[in-house]
Amino acid sequence: MATIKITFDKRASNTTKDNKFMLVxxxxxxxxTRYIPFNLHLKENQYDFRTGKITGILNSVRHTKRTQKTFSDVDLWIDEHEGEIRRWDMDRLKSEIEQCFFKKSPSRTILNYGGVYLHRLRMEQRFSTASSYEDALKALIKFRKKLKGQDDTMLIKTLYEVKENGLFPLENFKDLDMEIKSIDYSFLKDFKAYMSNRYKSKNTPAMHLRSLQAIMNDAGKAFEDLKDHRPLSNFKKQSHENAPAPxxxxDxxxxxxxxxxxxxxxxxxxxxLLFMFNNMGMNFFDVAIxxxxxxxxxxxxxxxxKTHYEGDYFSVLQNEESLNIIRHYLKDQKDEDYLFPIIPPNTTPERLHKVNNGKVKIFNKYANKIAALAGISKKITTYTLRDTWTNIGLDMGIDIRKISSGLGHSSVQVTEKHYGKSVTEKILDEINAKITES
Known part of the structure; x- marks a missing residue:
């Protein structure tokens, strides 16, 4: 159980030249152990620990009543919330007491709470998502550097020191951190403009803004004073759909x-490549793991x-081509070994997504060599097989609802949004052909 007492902070940093100590x-x-100051510096004989009385200073009676009341109120509050407080860490408890009884505005910075959020994602082994969210925070820090007239082009490898009990902002980024409440609509408009000018991809600003919104929304659920702070709620964060290129x-x-x-x-x-196509345009990461x-x-x-938290489970019967591919790699492996020699066997879960990103680049390089050898003029990437499988299915007249299920989309609307132009073109071509040929 949490306990409190009134004492002196005798550390040199809080001791005055005339040997007065801060009452805390x-x-x-x-x-x-943590200290919360009463903003009083006293000599040792000016505070009676037995009675709690302050003497020998101006307004000593008023200060005595204030400190005694604060102590009593905090002590009662801890007793009434004992069960809840038991689950809190020390910093949370200190912050709540400061806010409730010392009228101190809590420090809710984007890097500090971002570390809390990223740590949770890492605990869930959602390392790819954590990395993506940290990229959004890196972009924010670079924007802050720009505003302060500092070099914003330097590579930031990480913002955090990883410890067993969490992620903590590195010292050299603390002066670039900012309170979540100070991230308002005007700041975000400037931040979006900065990103639009900096990044080649039109989708990057929207992706980073959505990541920041997720962190800030979670902070709003954790802290009452941030519950209604939603500067991104009416902010346009639309993505630009990449046109399918089947x-x-x-081919x-x-x-x-x-x-x-x-x-x-x-x-x-x-x-x-062929295995991905034969398995409904399976994602390269899913093949690799x-x-x-x-x-x-x-x-x-x-x-x-990508969507396993939504329960997207697939069981795909393999055709003969895929079975032959699988058989080639069968060499007395154990059940937990990777099916294909893409990811090194001892890769940790934390590094998995980074290793995969490197393998994707290698795959795309060879896929385009394959396309050139086959006389295919279009560029082939990991997404091409998914788009190709979908496009062929639509050409064959397969119901879009079945296509959507095979793609693992959350709804037909998602499929129509991504492939709607292809569907519309096919319908219009068919109509136009019938009319003009008549």
């Missing part, structure tokens, strides 16, 4: 027929990494 409320909780089924056949030397990098990447126990009864069973 001392809090003990979870084997930690290749044709005939897939050309890729299949290519004569490539077995067990070379380009040959392996051709296998991954497949394990042998997920291949059972000629089926690949997996949760889509």
């Amino acid at each position: 409320l001392c809090i003990n909780h979870n084997r930690k 290749i044709e089924l005939s 897939i056949h050309k890729i299949r027929k290519l004569e490539l030397e077995p067990d070379t990098p380009i040959w392996h990447n051709r296998n991954y 497949l394990k042998w126990f997920q291949f059972e009864d000629n089926r690949i069973k997996y949760f889509r990494k």
Whole structure:
């Protein structure tokens, strides 16, 4: 249980030249100690620890009543909230007491709470999401550097020191931190303009703003004083959809027929390409982290990494081409070994998404070499196979609801938003052909 007492802070930094010490409320909780000052410096004989009386200074009676009342109020509050306080850490308890009884505005900075939020994501092993959210905070810090006339082009590897009990802002970024309440609509408009000028991708500003909104919304749920602070609620954060760039089924056949030397990098990447296409345009990350126990009864069973928190489970029957690809890599592996030799075996969960990003670049490089060898003029990336699978399905007249289910979209509307132009073009081409040919 948390306990309190009134005492002197005798550290040199809080001691005056005439040997007066700061009177403080001392809090003990979870084997930690914190001080909250009463803004009074006294000599040792000016405070009676037995009676709690202050003497020998101006307005000593008033100061005595104030300190005694504060002590009594805090002590009663701790007793009444004992069960809840037991689950808090020391910094949370100190902040709540300062806010409630010392009229001190709490410090809710974006980097401090961002560290809390990122730590939670990392505990859930959502390292990719944590990295994306930290990128948004890095962009904010670079903007703050720009405002202060500092060099904002320097690479920021990380904003935090990682410890067992959390993520803590590095010392050299603390002067660039800011209170969440000071992040208002006007600041965000300038921040968005800064990002629009800085980043090539039109989607980056919207993505970073959504990340900041998630952090700030969570802070609003944690702290009453931030509950109604929502400067991003009416802020336009729309993404620009990347237009689908599928290749044709005939192009897939050309890729299949290519004569490539077995067990070379380009040959392996051709296998991954075809496997992705055969599995409903499976995401490259999902292919990379497949394990042998997920291949059972000629089926690949997996949760889509991007949306597995929404329960996107798939069980896909493998065609003969994919079965032949899988059999090639079967070499007495254990159930927990990766199905394909993409991710190094001892890669930690924390590094997994970073390693995958590097492998995606390698795949895209070889995919375009494959396209060139097959005489395909279009660029091929990890997204191409997903778009191609969808486009071929729509061409065949398969119900868009079934296509949407295969893609793992949360609704048909999501599918229509991304592929709506393709669907509309096909319908209009069909109508125009019928009318003009008549």
